[in-house]
Amino acid sequence: MNINELKNKTILLFGRPRAFSLEEFDSQMKFNDVRVVKEFSDEVVLSVDGKMMTPYEQIASEELYERKIPSITIDVLEKELAKFLDKDTLLMSLKLSHDKERLKSFIQNATIGDELFFSLMKMYSWGGEDFFENDDNRDVSAAFIARFYENIERNHNVQYATTGFIHLVSQTKNSELLKAIALLEPLKFHPKIKIAIAMSPYCDASMQKRFYKSEDAKILEALSLNQNLAFGLVEEFAKNEYLAFNVSKSAQLTDELFTLLKKSSVALASNESLTERMQEELFSYGDDFVNLALAKNASVSPRTISKLLELQSDEVTLAVYQNSATPHETLNEAYKNPLYHEALAKNENSPVEILYQLQLDGRYERFVKTNAGFGRHIQGENIGWLV
Numbered sequence: 001m002n003i004n005e006l007k008n009k010t011i012l013l014f015g016r017p018r019a020f021s022l023e024e025f026d027s028q029m030k031f032n033d034v035r036v037v038k039e040f041s042d043e044v045v046l047s048v049d050g051k052m053m054t055p056y057e058q059i060a061s062e063e064l065y066e067r068k069i070p071s072i073t074i075d076v077l078e079k080e081l082a083k084f085l086d087k088d089t090l091l092m093s094l095k096l097s098h099d100k101e102r103l104k105s106f107i108q109n110a111t112i113g114d115e116l117f118f119s120l121m122k123m124y125s126w127g128g129e130d131f132f133e134n135d136d137n138r139d140v141s142a143a144f145i146a147r148f149y150e151n152i153e154r155n156h157n158v159q160y161a162t163t164g165f166i167h168l169v170s171q172t173k174n175s176e177l178l179k180a181i182a183l184l185e186p187l188k189f190h191p192k193i194k195i196a197i198a199m200s201p202y203c204d205a206s207m208q209k210r211f212y213k214s215e216d217a218k219i220l221e222a223l224s225l226n227q228n229l230a231f232g233l234v235e236e237f238a239k240n241e242y243l244a245f246n247v248s249k250s251a252q253l254t255d256e257l258f259t260l261l262k263k264s265s266v267a268l269a270s271n272e273s274l275t276e277r278m279q280e281e282l283f284s285y286g287d288d289f290v291n292l293a294l295a296k297n298a299s300v301s302p303r304t305i306s307k308l309l310e311l312q313s314d315e316v317t318l319a320v321y322q323n324s325a326t327p328h329e330t331l332n333e334a335y336k337n338p339l340y341h342e343a344l345a346k347n348e349n350s351p352v353e354i355l356y357q358l359q360l361d362g363r364y365e366r367f368v369k370t371n372a373g374f375g376r377h378i379q380g381e382n383i384g385w386l387v
Contacts, residue, residue, distance in 0.1 A: 001072065003032050003080050010035040010043040012064075014057040015050030019078040019111045024102065028081055040064065050074040075111075082111035091119055100125075104136060108143040117147065118180045126185040131162055137186070141165075148177055162190060169196040175204040182207060191218065198222035205230040212236070225250045227273075234260060253278065269293035279304045288313070295319035302327050324349035324373070348373030 013036050017025040029036050037044065040060070047064050051074060065071055094103050106112060107120050124140055131141040138160065145164035146152050150171050158164040165181060172178065181187070182197050197203055198211045199222045208230050211219050223229060224237050224246035234251065237243040238260055248267035251257055258278050261268055268274070269282050270293040279301055282290050294300055295308050295316045305326055308316050320326055321334045321343040328351050334340040335354050344350045345358045345367035352374065359368040368374055 001076065001080055003034070003084050006032070006034045006046065008033050009045045010037055010041070011046045011048055012037055012040055012044045013048045013050055013074075014061050015053035015074070017078060018051045018074050019109045020081070021102075021105045024105060025078075025081075028085070031086070032081070032084060040069075045070065047071045048074055048077050078109075079111045082109070082113070085112065085116065087116050087119070090116075091123070094120070094123060100136065104140060107140055110147060114147075114176070118176065121180055122183065129186070130189050131165070131184075131186045132160065141186075148172065148174075162193075165190070165193055166196060169193060169200060172200075173202050175202050175207070178203055179207055182210075194219060195222040199225050201226060201228040203228075208233055221246065227252045231257070238263075265290050266293050270297055272297060272299040274299065276301045276303060283307055288316075291316050292319060296323060298323065298325050300325050302330075305330065318343045322347050342367065346371065350374075352377050 011034060016022055020028065026036065035043075040047075047061060047069055049061055049071065053061070061071065090106070094106075103120060103123060107117065107124065112120075121140075121144070126137055127134070129137055132138045141164075142159040145159040145168065148168050148171075149155075149158060149164060152159065158167060165184075169178065169181060178197050178200060182194065187193055194211070195218060197207070198219050203211075203226060208223060208226070209232075211223055212233055220237075220243065223233065224243040227250050229237070229247060229251055234247055234257060237247050241264075244261060244264045245267045248261045248264035249270045251261070251271070251273070253268075253271055253273045253275075258268065265282060265285060265287060266289045268278070269290045274282070274297065279294060279297075280303075282294060283304060291308060291311060291313070292315060294304060296319045300308075300323065305320055305323075308320055309330075311317075318340065321331065321340045324347060326347070326349065328349070331344060331347065331350050331354065335344060335357075341358055341361070341364055344354055345364035348371050350358075350371075350373065355368050355371060355374045355377075358364040359374075
């Protein structure tokens with residue numbers, strides 16, 4: 001339906017609105033030139049089933065349905081009504097009136113769009129208190145979490161806990177949502193949420209810049225671990241040995257970033273976004289620590305693995321045989337040497353035939369039983385652990 005189709009017409013509302021307060025519903029219907037009545041007459045062109053209908057209203061609604069009077073639920077009407085809100089007028093009205101209850105009512109209205117919701121949140125005053133420190137803050141916090149939390153129906157209680165905001169940060173790929181959370185006043189009580197936002201790959205350049213200007217050491221550390229750190233900040237962090245190390249192991253590498261961060265070669269060697277060309281260049285340095293980091297890198301290429309094994313370094317070789325990136329044929333060859341059995345027992349990519357054999361040896365049984373790859377195999381085969 002389209003709300004314009006009801007212009008200058010009469011509708012019958014059974015019960016009450018759901019998303020809008022009764023006063024706001026009446027105000028918005030008047031704004032759209034729709035007359036709302038509680039009793040049927042020949043002028044009624046549509047009946048609406050609202051919430052909290054009385055038994056009498058239920059019977060009346062069913063009778064109208066049998067008489068072929070068009071009918072919809074209040075949810076359908078309110079979603080349509082929300083599309084035609086005059087956002088600028090509404091925001092100005094709320095700003096001038098300082099009507100906190102009306103503002104809260106709109107924040108709790110699930111039918112309005114996210115853009116308007118974020119604008120309303122900027123207007124809400126937390127009174128210097130925490131998310132759930134008073135009734136109003138609790139209601140607003142719950143509405144915020146419930147709006148964006150994935151599968152909220154499975155975990156209703158999360159909307160009444162600060163952990164709900166932490167979960168939102170970890171769940172979302174929406175930069176605008178992260179910006180909205182970052183602006184919430186009660187975050188001053190919860191630095192861990194700020195840190196989580198700074199580390200999120202969906203924390204965009206504008207947020208990263210604002211966090212950087214805070215000069216908060218913990219926030220800067222979190223930013224340095226953001227895999228999508230803006231290039232300008234990478235340049236700044238490259239001047240600090242500790243932050244450069246974090247960026248080097250975490251950033252989504254490009255050739256430009258790789259060149260900029262070469263001084264942190266050991267950290268670069270552990271970065272899982274390394275291309276094979278980058279791995280070859282790092283290997284060419286002939287640095288023992290770099291080679292060990294490459295041997296432990298979960299995205300190391302088979303070609304680099306072969307070169308690492310040619311070094312005949314005990315430490316590097318053990319790391320390679322414990323690395324899930326190592327091909328099966330290489331692991332099968334390693335099994336011939338008992339010196340490598342412990343590493344193979346820990347490697348979740350080891351062929352299951354090898355793991356079955358190692359499980360029979362008391363020295364390695366515990367490693368096999370805690371091996372995630374073997375656990376997935378057992379679960380998939382539904383055969384239980386061997387005794």
